[in-house]
Amino acid sequence: MNRKRITLVALPAVVLGLAGAAAATPGRAAHTAGSPAAQVREAERTLLRAVVDADTQTAGTLLARDFQLVDVTGTPETRAQYLSTIGGQVDFVKLDPIAPIRVRVDGSSAVARVKLHFKVVAGPQTLEHDGWTTDVFERHNGGWQVVWSQSTAIPNDIGLFAQSLAPPS
Numbered sequence: 001m002n003r004k005r006i007t008l009v010a011l012p013a014v015v016l017g018l019a020g021a022a023a024a025t026p027g028r029a030a031h032t033a034g035s036p037a038a039q040v041r042e043a044e045r046t047l048l049r050a051v052v053d054a055d056t057q058t059a060g061t062l063l064a065r066d067f068q069l070v071d072v073t074g075t076p077e078t079r080a081q082y083l084s085t086i087g088g089q090v091d092f093v094k095l096d097p098i099a100p101i102r103v104r105v106d107g108s109s110a111v112a113r114v115k116l117h118f119k120v121v122a123g124p125q126t127l128e129h130d131g132w133t134t135d136v137f138e139r140h141n142g143g144w145q146v147v148w149s150q151s152t153a154i155p156n157d158i159g160l161f162a163q164s165l166a167p168p169s
Contacts, residue, residue, distance in 0.1 A: 037103040040110045043144045056087040064145040072153040094119035108139040130154040
């Protein structure tokens with residue numbers, strides 16, 4: 001299998017509930033009132049919208065300085081690499097939640113998980129699939145920021161996926 005470096009997502013992003021979410025003012029969503037879980041859900045929704053809109057300014061406010069993403073190809077990315085990806089290297093056409101955003105909060109840390117439908121354009125190729133994104137948040141200066149993000153694709157064809165994992169002959 002030719003493993004080209006193609007970032008497919010995330011975000012967090014990596015982040016997670018576009019359905020009915022209005023775009024928020026940069027940085028504001030992470031500081032809204034309500035329960036910590038509601039704040040994290042809103043931060044996820046805002047980040048998803050920013051990724052689809054290629055809004056690196058808003059996304060940047062929601063990513064910690066030491067943010068790291070592990071994308072669907074298993075490639076780790078820094079904050080700068082991820083912002084570059086969403087700023088133009090990959091067009092995230094859709095990041096639509098197909099399940100509610102699940103959030104667990106423990107003090108100044110939280111984990112958000114969501115099942116998404118991805119549609120991305122990377123170069124000449126358009127990819128469409130479902131997947132999971134899990135984001136680890138920390139509270140910084142009263143707001144929530146993603147420190148780690150992991151995206152896992154759900155294969156459209158399990159047989160083809162299994163074949164792609166076989167060692168080269």
